[in-house]
Amino acid sequence: MTVAITDVVLRDAHQSLFATRLRLDDMLPIAAQLDDVGYGSLECWGGATFDACIRFLGEDPWLRLRELKKAMPKTPLQMLLRGQNLLGYRHYADDVVERFVERAVKNGMDVFRVFDAMNDPRNMKPPCRRCAATAHTPRARSPTPPARRTPCRPGWI
Numbered sequence: 001m002t003v004a005i006t007d008v009v010l011r012d013a014h015q016s017l018f019a020t021r022l023r024l025d026d027m028l029p030i031a032a033q034l035d036d037v038g039y040g041s042l043e044c045w046g047g048a049t050f051d052a053c054i055r056f057l058g059e060d061p062w063l064r065l066r067e068l069k070k071a072m073p074k075t076p077l078q079m080l081l082r083g084q085n086l087l088g089y090r091h092y093a094d095d096v097v098e099r100f101v102e103r104a105v106k107n108g109m110d111v112f113r114v115f116d117a118m119n120d121p122r123n124m125k126p127p128c129r130r131c132a133a134t135a136h137t138p139r140a141r142s143p144t145p146p147a148r149r150t151p152c153r154p155g156w157i
Helices: 011-019 024-037 049-057 061-071 094-106 125-134
Strands: 042-045 077-081 111-114 137-140
Touching: 011 024, 011 042, 011 077, 024 061, 042 049, 042 061, 042 111, 049 061, 061 077, 094 125, 111 125
Parallel strands: 042 077, 077 111, 111 137
Antiparallel strands: none
16 A cells, blocks of 8 residues: 655645745745645645735736745645635636536646535535546545545545
8 A cells, every 4th residue: 555645834824824825936945845746746836825816916827836836846736725715715617617526637736635625525526526537636525425426526525
C-alpha cells in the first residue's frame, strides 16, 4: 500500500494564519523545493484564495494557478472546491460549475477536493461529474455513513 501526503501550506496555512494574504511573489521562491518533496498533491488554490487575490491582493487568481503549475511541474496541484458554490458564497448553475472546472483544469489544476458546507451530497455532484469527465481526480469530503456512496466515487468516503 502506498500512502500519499497532501500538503496544504500554500492554501490553508496562510488562510488560517493571516487571512489568505500570501502573494504569489512570496510563494514562488519556495516552489521548487516543495516540488522536489514528492507530495501526492499540493493544495494551493480554492477556498478563499480566489476572492482574496481579487479583492485584497490585486492579483489574477488564474495567473497564480498557471505560475504555480510552471514552478511545480512534478507535483499534482489540488484545490478546495465548495461544491455548487465553487469559490463563491452562493450556488451557481450546473453549466457554470462545469465550465469553471474545465477552466481550472486548462489552467493547471489536477486534483479537486470537493465539499459542501451544508453537508448535502447533491451539491457535490456537478463538480464531481465534470472532474470525472475531464479525467481529473475528484475527492469528496462528506459526513456520509460508511454504508453510503459519495457523489464523487462510489464506495469512497
